[in-house]
Amino acid sequence: MSNTATRNERSHVTHPPSAEPSLPPPPKLRRRPALIAAAIVAVCLGALLGGWAWTATTNTQEVLAARADIERGSIIEAGDLARVRVNSDPALSPVGAGSLESVVGQRAAIDIASGSLLTPSSYADSVVPAVNMSVVGVALTSSQAPGMDLQTGDRVRVVATPAEGSEVSAETPSFSDAEVVNVRVSDDTGQLVVDLLVPHAGAAALAAQIATGNVAIVLDSRAR
Structure with missing residues (x-):
């Protein structure tokens, strides 16, 4: 009797629920040094290009240039000139585009080739030599x-x-x-x-x- 009761008790013993299966650990992110370096280089290049573009636009000036060949001595007309934008250079002394009206009507002091920039010495009020x-x-x-x-x-x-060798005249x-x-x-x-x-x-x-x-x-x- 006791053995039977013992077996029955064992048969009624409840087992605790099994633990849920553990989740796999998240994958480790692999760092790629080459991609990081490329990104840094791209950022630096962008900054350099931006700085160059800003400098190029802020250091330019609008000046006068010849549309076609202008012969020395000829009167400069408005159609002979064009407004162009060039980088500022201390070695150059081009005539600013704002002087267009004062240049028109002047005479070319030298032969001015097509596309060349006008300088203050390119024109004058009169031509040398003048008539007669x-x-x-x-x-x-x-x-x-x-x-x-x-x-x-x-x-x-x-x-x-x-x-040489002749006498000096008294006259x-x-x-x-x-x-x-x-x-x-x-x-x-x-x-x-x-x-x-x-x-x-x-x-x-x-x-x-x-x-x-x-x-x-x-x-x-x-x-x-």
């Missing part, structure tokens, strides 16, 4: 030029001097009045070369006298 005037060049040694440096605009006299030497329009030093001879503005009528005779080498330059007063 001529420019004659003279190469001078130190004994033929004044001790003071000649400058554009100086008024001078070109004096005819005696030929006042002949001379021609002129105005200095340019001064430079010859790369070939090292001589001072002066371009003189003279009346057209006397240019040929003066050029012939200069060709002999028997001339000297006298600087007159700079007072105006």
Whole structure:
């Protein structure tokens, strides 16, 4: 009897519910250094490009350029010019687009090629030489030029001097009045070369006298 009761008790023993199956751990994220580096590089490049774009747009200026070839001495018209935007450069001195109205009507002082930027020296109120005037060049040694440096605009006299070996005449030497329009030093001879503005009528005779080498330059007063 007791054995039977014991078996019955065992048969009625309740077992605790089994524990729920455990969830698998979340997958570990793998870091990819190459992708991280690429992202950093992309961000840096974007910042650099943004800075370059900002600099490029803020350091530009609108200037005047020639639409077509403009010959020296011709009157500059509005249709000859175009407004262009270029990067600012301290080495350049282009004419700003705001000066368009003051440039129109001026004369080209030099030959201006199509597409080139205008500078203050590209145009002038008048052309040299003007009508009925001529420019004659003279190469001078130190004994033929004044001790003071000649400058554009100086008024001078070109004096005819005696030929070497000839006697000095007691008469006042002949001379021609002129105005200095340019001064430079010859790369070939090292001589001072002066371009003189003279009346057209006397240019040929003066050029012939200069060709002999028997001339000297006298600087007159700079007072105006």
